Amino acid sequence: MSDPLQLQLDTVFRNASRQVFASLARALRDLDLAEDAMQESFAAATIQWPHEGIPENPVAWLVTAGRRKAVDVIRRREKLKEISSEVAQRLHQVAQTNASRAATEIEDDRLRLIFTCCHPAIDLKVQVPLTLREVCGLTTEEIARAFLTTPATMAQRIVRGKAKIRDARIPFVIPSITELPERLDAVLTVIYLIFNEGYSASSGDSITRADLSGEAIRLCRLVLELLEDAEVMGLLALMLLHESRRETRQTDEGDIVLLEDQDRSRWDRSLIDEGRRLVERSLASRRFGFYTIQAAISAVHAEAPTAKATDWNQIVALYDILLRIESSAVIELNRAVAVAMWDGPAAGLQLIEVILDRGDLLDYSLAHAARGELLRRAGRHADAIEALETALSLTGQSTEQRFLAKKLQKLKSS
Known part of the structure; x- marks a missing residue:
């Protein structure tokens, strides 16, 4: 494969692999199978794209290829002549999905997967780590560091969560408006942790990961469309206000620039203005909490022309x-x-x-x-x-x- 094409494929994998995974997880209802299918779809891309060119919609291509690969995986796991009725039905459903699934539906699959991982049937201690692993692709080691525990302990929690989704047949759907409140705290916690890992990466050569913080903001906007809750507004405001400073947090050489030393003229005023409006809306509701107060603190920083004037x-x-x-x-x-x-x-x-x-x-x-x-x-x-x-x-x-x-x-x- 030519170097430019390899770079493009690497970019697609970095930016879209978890989106592909989320769509496959919804279609297959098996997280381990979805992971296998995703890997095989990318392997197929490395073979086919050099000859056929990169498709107009790479994500849709990878999802479709992954579903087809999943059928092959299931057939390899189960001798076709001894296949159970449940597996046969799953094969039929996957085949139907391959024929009818529209690329435009892929957009919300990561949000569906978050709600699945945060289902009340799953242990609270498992929900957030499971989501960070399956939705965001963080390593078990990264998640263990975030929760101040060992990788082995965290791996056990994640395995338990995946088994619960499979055995309890938890649906891959966005819950109804009446079910949303009981799931909201866990979902917001997950989005907040995704953003934090993107805004202040726990490891690596850069202090930020724009892909994660951008995805967290996108997901929070989707949640706000589902439920106009004060704390959803607060979290979105908090992330926007922090994100407004991203470009000033590092020098061109990659060194950290403290808040007091940042060039405030380079802060993104459009993000700040949107964040401040959301803070005001949340505070006016009088139903605000943890995220809104943090956002209000960030807004005070954003309003100050200099660190000394804060x-x-x-x-x-x-x-x-x-x-x-x-x-x-x-x-x-x-x-x-x-x-x-x-x-x-x-x-x-x-x-x-x-x-x-x-x-x-x-x-x-x-x-x-x-x-x-x-x-x-x-x-x-x-x-x-x-x-x-x-x-x-x-x-x-x-x-x-x-x-x-x-x-x-x-x-x-x-």
Whole structure:
């Protein structure tokens, strides 16, 4: 295969593989079979596309090829002469789908798969990891890191979830309006985690993955069309406000640029304006919660012409509200940083020490990085170096490692 064609195929796989998987999962109602079929469809593309050219709609081509491959997979698994009536019926359904499925229907399949993975019949501890694995294609190791557990434990949860979908025959459909509320919290949690992985990647050479954050925003828009809920608005607003800063978060060389050092003239004002309108709508409903308050904090940052002009007092007050909604050591840490910006580094340091002394966030690199920065600002350079070295040892993100290493080098040479 020529290099340009290989690059195009790689791009299709990177951008559309989970969409292809979601469509196959809905058609086949078997996640493992859908994974096999997706891999085989891409293998077929590497053989056929160099001769036939890349189709006008690559995703539709791959989905159709995957369904055909699934029939072959099922036939290989089951001797055709001994095939059970259930498998025979599935073969018939897949064949019918191949003939009638329209490419335009593929668009919402990832949302259907999210609702399937977040079905009430599936253990709450399993829903989110299962969705991150099957819908977003995150590795078991990446998910385990996000949940602070071992890959082996996480793999067991994911296997249990897939088995539950298969054995309970959970439908691959978007639930009715009456069923949506009980599924909404899990779905929003999943979308939020997808965005976070895209906005601050847990590993790799870049701090961002635009494909994941863009998909999270798209999915949240679809959910808002289904249910005009205040927290759906809040989550969408939060993601849009963060996304508005994407282009300023790294230098051309890939180094991290802190919020206070970003070129605010390059922030995407259209995303900020849309996010602010959504925040206002959500707050006006008086039914807002966790996501809306976070979005309101982001809106305060977006409104400030400079970091120095930020209304840190208002941000601290919003964090106080957020902590009443959901007690979290990470939220406490963010509040401590805001307090430091308002009352000085000593005040923020005192709050961070309380968090770490009680045993929270000891393995969280950003907690030690924040402490190190406040120690530096307080003039305690030796303590700052120790804290930043701890942060460096805890992060697996290469851009964060470079950022911390440069900060340490500068501190040690001062």
